Amino acid sequence: MKETSRTKNSIFNVSSNLVVYVIKNLLSFVARTIFIKVLGEMYLGVNGLLTNVLSMLSLAELGLSSAISFGLYKPLADKDNEKVSSLMTFFKRVYEVIGVIVLIFGIVIYFFLNKIIKEYDSIPQLNIIYILYLINTVSTYYTAYKEILITADQKAYKLTKINITFTVLLYIFQIISLLLFKNFIVYLIVQFFMQIAQKIVTNLYITKEYKEINFKSNKKIEKSTLATIKKNVKAMMFHKIGNYCINGTDNIIISTMINVSTVGIYSNYNMIITTVNEIILTIYNNITASFGNLLVEEDNKKSLEIYKKMDFLAFIIYSFFGTIFGCAISRFIQIWIGESYILEASIVMLLSFSFFFTGIRIPCSVTKNAAGLYNEDKWVPIIQSIINLVLSIALAKYIGLHGVILGTIVSGILPNFYRPYILFKNIFKENYTKYLISNYIPYIIHFIIILGISYIICSFINISGVIGLILCVIIAMVIYIVSILICFRKTEEFTFFKDIIRNILSKILNKIKPNRKEA
Numbered sequence: 001m002k003e004t005s006r007t008k009n010s011i012f013n014v015s016s017n018l019v020v021y022v023i024k025n026l027l028s029f030v031a032r033t034i035f036i037k038v039l040g041e042m043y044l045g046v047n048g049l050l051t052n053v054l055s056m057l058s059l060a061e062l063g064l065s066s067a068i069s070f071g072l073y074k075p076l077a078d079k080d081n082e083k084v085s086s087l088m089t090f091f092k093r094v095y096e097v098i099g100v101i102v103l104i105f106g107i108v109i110y111f112f113l114n115k116i117i118k119e120y121d122s123i124p125q126l127n128i129i130y131i132l133y134l135i136n137t138v139s140t141y142y143t144a145y146k147e148i149l150i151t152a153d154q155k156a157y158k159l160t161k162i163n164i165t166f167t168v169l170l171y172i173f174q175i176i177s178l179l180l181f182k183n184f185i186v187y188l189i190v191q192f193f194m195q196i197a198q199k200i201v202t203n204l205y206i207t208k209e210y211k212e213i214n215f216k217s218n219k220k221i222e223k224s225t226l227a228t229i230k231k232n233v234k235a236m237m238f239h240k241i242g243n244y245c246i247n248g249t250d251n252i253i254i255s256t257m258i259n260v261s262t263v264g265i266y267s268n269y270n271m272i273i274t275t276v277n278e279i280i281l282t283i284y285n286n287i288t289a290s291f292g293n294l295l296v297e298e299d300n301k302k303s304l305e306i307y308k309k310m311d312f313l314a315f316i317i318y319s320f321f322g323t324i325f326g327c328a329i330s331r332f333i334q335i336w337i338g339e340s341y342i343l344e345a346s347i348v349m350l351l352s353f354s355f356f357f358t359g360i361r362i363p364c365s366v367t368k369n370a371a372g373l374y375n376e377d378k379w380v381p382i383i384q385s386i387i388n389l390v391l392s393i394a395l396a397k398y399i400g401l402h403g404v405i406l407g408t409i410v411s412g413i414l415p416n417f418y419r420p421y422i423l424f425k426n427i428f429k430e431n432y433t434k435y436l437i438s439n440y441i442p443y444i445i446h447f448i449i450i451l452g453i454s455y456i457i458c459s460f461i462n463i464s465g466v467i468g469l470i471l472c473v474i475i476a477m478v479i480y481i482v483s484i485l486i487c488f489r490k491t492e493e494f495t496f497f498k499d500i501i502r503n504i505l506s507k508i509l510n511k512i513k514p515n516r517k518e519a
């Protein structure tokens with residue numbers, strides 16, 4: 001019964017969030033196209049840069065939401081409303097303080113904008129633009145805290161209607177504002193008011209949905225629970241700082257070392273890659289709570305079996321899209337917004353590998369977070385971030401954008417190989433070296449070879465436009481599928497997913513057959 005409930009909640013969460021992401025990204029694509037045509041690559045670069053700069057302020061949160069979420073799993077399962085109430089009240093109060101801290105640091109950063117943006121003096125009303133971004137960032141700490149409750153309770157799918165409605169309205173109003181006013185500030189004001197409205201409506205819905213929870217509880221958190229939260233927050237602090245230095249500094253380095261226009265061109269590739277990545281992450285993030293429940297209820301062997309299947313699925317998905325990106329993404333951008341927005345082929349290859357290399361460690365992160373293993377590798381993101389920053393800045397001086405991406409890839413070697421070791425040591429109690437040789441390393445080698453072969457073959461296609469794009473995608477897909485069948489068809493993980501697909505197809509065919517007979 002519990003297994004069915006876990007699966008059902010995960011399916012609901014994944015499917016509902018996928019619907020939101022598809023609608024959101026289709027509208028985002030339309031809005032971005034109009035944005036580029038109306039405002040140009042300069043403001044596109046400013047948008048990407050300030051998003052990165054202000055995401056730095058989220059470091060003040062120090063992973064508290066993850067620690068609280070982990071702390072909510074058990075009381076929610078036990079229906080301990082009193083404990084849930086005290087945790088949520090604590091979370092609210094701390095987030096209010098964090099909001100003030102973020103505002104103060106945001107004001108400090110304001111005085112250093114001319115150091116971060118080379119073209120500071122040539123961008124009209126940049127000060128007002130930054131202030132709008134800052135207000136938008138600070139406001140989330142006062143309106144978004146309740147969402148952690150419904151997410152930890154595996155019922156985030158209930159927010160689908162609200163999310164879809166406000167997503168559609170946001171992009172419609174932004175598109176209208178761009179066409180009518182052709183002004184970046186008006187665009188940001190529309191964004192601010194729509195996001196605030198969404199958070200308020202979401203909060204009201206969650207309050208109504210969880211009537212038994214008191215968000216203004218006077219009961220203090222138990223000392224043992226508070227000690228666990230503090231311990232996890234201390235560990236998550238390193239992860240938050242490290243992850244920002246790895247994932248949130250590229251645009252700042254590019255703007256400082258190269259120029260803000262390159263940020264704009266790079267962000268188009270990044271948007272496409274991030275869009276696909278968000279959809280994939282939806283699948284994995286929404287099963288974190290279910291996997292956390294599984295780790296408590298099942299034995300190590302069962303958990304390892306499921307982990308290996310999650311790992312193989314990540315490999316299949318990320319290597320597939322990584323190959324498509326390497327062969328076709330530049331052709332798509334050329335059709336979409338023109339030749340002047342295309343990056344060098346070597347940069348695209350590095351981006352494709354970075355996408356894959358980062359993606360295949362997601363199952364590890366999901367499992368680690370679900371198990372609450374925040375302290376065991378807290379030093380990893382700090383070392384990784386130092387490697388990333390030093391290499392990215394140093395290499396950017398000599399090889400430009402190539403160096404920024406290379407720094408990210410090289411810094412990823414440590415977490416990609418050390419974090420799975422933590423899982424095998426603390427959870428699965430199995431031989432890690434055997435897993436590396438039989439699973440992980442073959443996945444990486446396979447992707448590099450297939451990406452190289454697919455790109456070389458596609459480079460001989462001299463047909464431009466949509467036809468050339470379709471041909472490249474088909475060639476990459478065929479090479480990829482054939483290689484998977486040859487290399488992995490006999491593995492347990494491949495057989496597992498093959499049987500699932502076969503069962504789904506069988507059910508579809510069984511539904512079609514009666515209709516044919518009736519006809």
